[in-house]
Amino acid sequence: MSTHTLKITSQVRAVALALVAIPILFVAIAAVQARIDALSGSVTQQKEELLLRSGPMLEKLSLGYGPLLADIYWTRAVQYFGNHMERRSHSFELLAPLLDIATTLDPKLVIAYRFGAVFLAERPPGGAGRPDFAVDLVKKGIASNRDVWQLNYDLGLLYYMRLKDYRKASEAFLDGSKNPAAPAELMKIMAARVAENGESLETSRLVWAELYNSTKDESVRQRALFHVQALDAQMALKKLNDNSEEYWKKFGRFPTSIQELRDAGLVQGDLKDPAGYPYVMGPNGVPQLDPHSPVPVELNQQKP
Amino acid sequence: MSTMPAAVAVNTFREAVRDRVLYNLIFFALMMIGAAILVGQISIGVERLVIVNLGLSAISIFGIIMAIFIGVGLVYKEMEKRTLYSLLAKPIRRWEFLVGKFAGLLLTLVVNTALMTLGLAAALFYVSRSFERSDVGILTAVYFILLELALITALALFFSCFSSPMLSTLYTLGIYVAGVFAPDIKGVSEYSQSPALASLARFVYYLLPNFHNFNVIAAAAHGETIPFALVWHNTLYAALYVIVILLAASAVFSGRNLK
Numbered sequence: 379m380s381t382h383t384l385k386i387t388s389q390v391r392a393v394a395l396a397l398v399a400i401p402i403l404f405v406a407i408a409a410v411q412a413r414i415d416a417l418s419g420s421v422t423q424q425k426e427e428l429l430l431r432s433g434p435m436l437e438k439l440s441l442g443y444g445p446l447l448a449d450i451y452w453t454r455a456v457q458y459f460g461n462h463m464e465r466r467s468h469s470f471e472l473l474a475p476l477l478d479i480a481t482t483l484d485p486k487l488v489i490a491y492r493f494g495a496v497f498l499a500e501r502p503p504g505g506a507g508r509p510d511f512a513v514d515l516v517k518k519g520i521a522s523n524r525d526v527w528q529l530n531y532d533l534g535l536l537y538y539m540r541l542k543d544y545r546k547a548s549e550a551f552l553d554g555s556k557n558p559a560a561p562a563e564l565m566k567i568m569a570a571r572v573a574e575n576g577e578s579l580e581t582s583r584l585v586w587a588e589l590y591n592s593t594k595d596e597s598v599r600q601r602a603l604f605h606v607q608a609l610d611a612q613m614a615l616k617k618l619n620d621n622s623e624e625y626w627k628k629f630g631r632f633p634t635s636i637q638e639l640r641d642a643g644l645v646q647g648d649l650k651d652p653a654g655y656p657y658v659m660g661p662n663g664v665p666q667l668d669p670h671s672p673v674p675v676e677l678n679q680q681k682p
Numbered sequence: 683m684s685t686m687p688a689a690v691a692v693n694t695f696r697e698a699v700r701d702r703v704l705y706n707l708i709f710f711a712l713m714m715i716g717a718a719i720l721v722g723q724i725s726i727g728v729e730r731l732v733i734v735n736l737g738l739s740a741i742s743i744f745g746i747i748m749a750i751f752i753g754v755g756l757v758y759k760e761m762e763k764r765t766l767y768s769l770l771a772k773p774i775r776r777w778e779f780l781v782g783k784f785a786g787l788l789l790t791l792v793v794n795t796a797l798m799t800l801g802l803a804a805a806l807f808y809v810s811r812s813f814e815r816s817d818v819g820i821l822t823a824v825y826f827i828l829l830e831l832a833l834i835t836a837l838a839l840f841f842s843c844f845s846s847p848m849l850s851t852l853y854t855l856g857i858y859v860a861g862v863f864a865p866d867i868k869g870v871s872e873y874s875q876s877p878a879l880a881s882l883a884r885f886v887y888y889l890l891p892n893f894h895n896f897n898v899i900a901a902a903a904h905g906e907t908i909p910f911a912l913v914w915h916n917t918l919y920a921a922l923y924v925i926v927i928l929l930a931a932s933a934v935f936s937g938r939n940l941k
Contacts, residue, residue, distance in 0.1 A: 396933035408888040417912045
């Protein structure tokens with residue numbers, strides 16, 4: 379056999395060995411990695427910390443790559459939030475600093491203000507349960523993004539939904555209405571309604587319906603829809619309850635079915651909840667949702 | 683087994699020493715002395731923590747810089763200087779040459795790391811006047827840094843087989859940075875709503891060398907015990923990965939026409 383042939387055989391052998399052995403070794407590596415993930419879970423979880431909490435300091439250290447670093451911090455904030463929600467943790471200690479750093483590094487990162495505020499304001503385990511931090515974050519966003527009326531709207535929502543501060547909610551909506559890009563009419567109506575009658579179901583429905591129409595995020599849209607449906611059902615039930623009391627005044631007893639109200643001429647038509655289930659009459663003439671109805675009435679009965 | 687890889691390794695080590703690679707130790711020593719003196723003046727109650735964090739981070743950073751910048755020139759330099767041709771004319775196989783180069787640089791890094799660890803120990807003793815049982819964790823962290831350096835050396839050597847030092851540095855650094863962010867890639871696979879993206883992220887997660895595995899600096903600084911199972915699993919992981927990279931490097935290097 380010539381030297382040339384020997385050399386080629388040696389090359390073929392090296393490549394063949396690599397082609398066969400590398401995939402097998404990668405399977406082994408993946409198995410070892412899975413075991414390391416299980417083992418190191420406790421070590422890394424304990425070490426979840428944020429060594430540098432100063433946004434301005436990080437901005438200087440970023441050497442002009444602040445926006446890129448902001449994206450990384452925003453991604454980290456989302457992952458931190460997702461991990462804690464997945465574990466149903468009630469502690470979101472690093473969420474506010476992470477969001478603060480991300481928005482200091484890139485003050486125009488509107489998504490971080492808008493979604494960050496939702497993460498901070500939601501009650502645990504769905505969020506950090508800190509609407510006060512959420513308000514601070516959105517105010518910071520408004521200061522750097524005067525042209526984004528949605529931030530005023532979000533601030534109004536936070537005051538209205540979470541903090542039940544109707545005066546400040548109204549002011550926020552009114553501020554937003556001054557933005558040329560904002561739906562001024564609607565914002566003014568919301569400001570007026572919230573100031574006059576913040577606790578009414580109709581006002582609440584108006585705010586959620588506007589959120590449903592304005593958001594592009596499917597999960598927020600779904601949540602707004604749930605609220606709108608729940609409020610519609612609540613308003614219908616309230617009206618039916620009034621009819622039931624009227625029935626009591628007329629006949630000296632409570633109706634046992636919706637049909638009795640219909641027979642007495644107090645209600646008309648096919649009375650169904652937003653999911654298409656007919657309303658039912660509960661004990662003592664209290665109207666209720668069908669037990670199979672998916673409409674989440676309790677959504678609007680939660681305390682902030 | 684041939685003694686050729688050992689001979690190449692010893693020569694690689696000697697060459698590194700001749701190139702004054704270990705001069706970085708002077709900088710490290712000055713930094714640790716400065717930190718040990720300063721830390722007592724500017725911090726309260728965290729002197730040990732700062733010294734351990736700073737020392738281990740410096741060992742890791744210095745090691746990574748050495749592994750990459752020397753590793754990428756291991757094969758390329760031999761070809762440029764044409765010393766490789768006279769070497770390969772001897773009864774040495776190409777894979778033996780690569781293994782020798784890898785072992786030589788690793789030996790340099792081990793010596794360098796060991797000396798830096800001594801410097802760290804001295805600074806630690808200076809600030810706290812004693813050693814604690816939990817300081818064993820620092821040695822574990824140093825061992826993990828060495829595993830990390832072995833992987834980086836293998837990667838740099840692999841790229842050195844077919845690319846210029848400049849590009850090899852970029853490739854190695856790129857893979858290193860991606861490997862540090864491995865948990866985030868895993869996060870994408872866990873939280874993505876797209877099954878295709880989730881599968882792709884999972885595949886990339888297992889394919890990339892996971893450098894996050896070797897980062898226990900914070901745990902060591904806080905005096906935590908690092909489970910023995912983690913030590914040997916990380917050792918196994920690094921060993922398997924190094925074998926994979928050296929196999930790939932051998933295949934590439936064997937196929938190269940060196941005329």
